[in-house]
Amino acid sequence: MQADTYFIAEIGKACNGDLDYCLKLLEECKKAGVNAVRFHHFFLEESVHPSVLGKSSQNERAWSLQLKLPFIDEVLFNERDYATILECCREQGLDFIATPWDIKSFELFREIGITDFKVHSMNAMNIPLISAILEKCNKLYLSTGGLSEEHVATLCQRLRLSEYNVVLLHAACAYPAPESILNMKALTILKKYNKAVGYSSNDLLGTSVLAASTLGAEVIEKHVHLFDHQQDLHKSSVNIESIGRMIRDIREIKAVMGMKIKYESRGEMVNQEILSKSIVLKNDVRQGKILEESDFALQLPVKEINSKQWFDVIGKAAARDLQKGSYLYSCDISKAGLEDSQKDTAILKDVNERLFIPGKIGVVARFKDIDEMIKGRNVDYVEIHYAASDLKKEDECKDYDLDLVVHLPEYADGKLLDLSSYDEAFRLFSVDVINRVMEKARNLKRHFKKCTGDVKFIVHPGTMTYPYLLNDSSRQYDLFEDSLRRMDTSGLEILVENMVTYPWFIDGDWSPKQGVSNTFLDAGDIYNFCKKHNLGMCLDLCHAKLYTNYTGESFLEYMKTVKPVVKHLHYSDCSGVDSEGLQVGEGDMIWDEICEVFSDFQYGWTPEIWNGHHDHGEKFYEAHRRLNIEFKKFRYARKKDMSDSNNFAGRLAIK
Incomplete structure (x- = not known):
């Protein structure tokens, strides 16, 4: 998910x-949130036949319309x-995209260092120009307005566009384009021929x-200007305020999709947790x-086995x-006679072993429930969540023959603590609480007794804002x-x-709100911060997977990037971009990749299953059992692969 x-804002005409x-x-x-700006350039002697360049030229076209070149009086920038x-684009963090109308214009842009190009719809069959861009440049945005599917197929096949970094843009070549000809579903046709598609808008609709x-458009292009009273505007151009609203609307609709x-x-x-119900005994029941x-x-409140497990009991x-x-x-429920689809699979037997x-494996606990969480369990540590x-x-606190991990509180005085807040007073308040x-x-x-070194202390940087970034x-x-420097x-x-x-x-009432985290998300950024300050990392695998679901990045590469600084792990399953705390195996977490990266891990695994503290911590320990199965499967598969490899090598030696 991107x-x-x-x-892309086309601003050359407006300038x-x-x-x-x-x-x-x-x-x-x-x-406004634009990623790139686009400029076009042409040399009249290259793009226009000399017979129509003279002022006295009278060229009658179809329907008795006299030819008037719409760009003939346009003032262009020089090199x-x-x-x-x-x-200036580099300083602002904007990409510069160029639209040359001819080979000479293409060379002008190349000489100043432009690497990304767009070819507009009316030039889409300019094969010499497109071929030159494909051969010499980084990226091509190819607009397909006025082309049939047959034309698109021919371009893609004859120029082998799939082998290059190309985005096919749907467009309707009328200025402004009416809704009757937009045919937005044509984007699905373009996807048949090229993975990346977008829309170059010539309409004024929202x-x-x-x-x-x-x-599925990955790219949106629009003609943009500053002021509506400006003269000689492109007829499909919108002002900068409108483009800002459009960008916000698109990001919102992409999120809700x-x-x-x-x-x-x-x-x-x-x-x-607030409104769901638990299963309660209506009668006395004999063993x-x-x-x-x-x-x-x-009955309310939710506790122990809830209504979602009705059919399970x-x-x-x-x-x-x-x-x-x-x-x-x-x-309270007998396990005898329960169907176990895994009981005949040798690799998955003895699922209770660790x-x-x-x-190490541990469990989350509060002071009031440490004994309940660890009774009869085989764990190495407890992770106290204040x-x-x-x-x-x-x-x-009693004495325990265990190791200790401490997790800071997330709230104080009803506020979500933030050690990175731009509100200086609140940031310093957060520092005081954590101290x-x-x-x-x-x-x-x-x-x-087994906490013999420094106490592992897990810190959230904060970084959340509501409702926007x-x-x-x-x-x-x-x-x-700075917050860390102020702490003992x-x-x-x-x-x-x-x-x-x-x-x-x-925040203030019972209903949860969703904010956005601004930083401490990217693997490279976190790794660099920890290395710079000689800090370890608590890698929340669920957070990392949700982030890579959101960005489309590789979860495997994320883990490999941060692994050198990881000294503790939180784990659960997850789904989508915000659903965390699911039981292992009930989401889209890639467990074999986790096993691959952390097969030699020496530190702690803490399950963070939603409501895991209910039912005497059973969900936490079920997570450990399932994680153990994942590692068992991984090691079995790796051992089998090694055996197959050795057998293959042996056969080669015999030959």
Whole structure:
């Protein structure tokens, strides 16, 4: 899933040779969210027959219309102006795309360093020009207005366009183009011949670009100007304010379109916590009785086994005597006789073992439920998640023969903490809260006998804004660095956690809201920050997968990039771009890639399954069992591959 549509603003016509106007328009394009600007150039003697260049020429065309070249009086920039514009584009972070009408114009643009080109629809069969661009340049945007599918097929096949970096653009060549000829579904035809497609808009409608986005256009192009009262505008041009709205609308509709899957978002999970119901015993039930619908009621709040598991418990036997009015737990249901589709598969037997998970395994806990979470379980550590309420009281903790990891609280005084906030007072408030938790973590260490080094302390950088991204988030890394300098980190091993693309939070009432994380998302950025400051990383695999789902990047490469600094792992399954905390195997997480990258991991694995603390932590331990199966399958497959390779080598040696 691509993060953003690529927006091109054609501004050459609006500038009409005015360099000052052009530089101002470049600045406004950047503010509006444009990715690239486009300019065209032509040499009349190259593009127009000399017989029609004379002022006295009278050339009557079809329908008795006299030929008038619409560009004949247009003022173009010269080579020095283009060089100035290119430098300004680089400063603004805008790409420069050139549309040459002829080979001479193409060479002019190449000489100043332009690498990306567009060929407009009326030049789309200019084979010498297109061939020169394909041979010598980086990228071609080819507009197909006025071409039939047969023409498109011929171009793609004869010029082997699929072998080059080409985007086919749908267009309707009328200025402005009426809705009756737009035929936006033609984008699906272009996809038959080329992977990347887009839309070059010559209409003045607000809906065509939205339709293009929903049909898979990766690129949207529009003619743009600054002021509506400007003379000699392109007849399909819109002002910069309109292009800004269009970009926001397209990004919004792309977000709401989502993916071709049905899943429960994190926000819905939060609402389920508040409004969903649990299974409660309506009657006393004797051990061994087959559970029936008449034995149960559904009541708020959600706790232990909830209504979604209704069909999982009906028809099962009670594992012990159950009392009317009590919640139903998974341990109340007999496992005997349950169908196990994996019981005859040798590789998956003994699913309760933890032998195949490299490193350590642990469980999330609060002080009040440590004993409940670890009773009868085989774990190496507990990961204490502090909450806002813990800040106002002394920690009461028994002694445990375990290691310790501490996770900072996410809220204090009803606010989501942010160590990278542009609100200086709130950032310093967040620093003060975390400093107090760090002191608690140092004091907590003595209760955990296997915590012999510095206490691993997981820190969220923050970086969230609501409802929109910051215009400039670059300062957040410096602000987080400053926040760390203000903390007493003695006795602690600071682990920076990667953020989730679309975080959910509670602010003032019961209904969750969704914000956006600005930074500490990209693998390279996080790796560089940790290396620069000699910090470790807590890699949240779910956050990383959701981010790569959003950007279309490789999840495998993300993990490989950050692995050298990863000292702790959070894991769960996920779906889409914001649904996290799913049980292992119930989302689109790529577990064999995780096993490949972390097969030699020496540190901790903490499951973060939504509502995992319910039902005595059963969901956490089910996650460990399933993770163990994934590693067992991975090692079995790798061993088989090695055996096959050795057998093949042996056969070659015999020959």
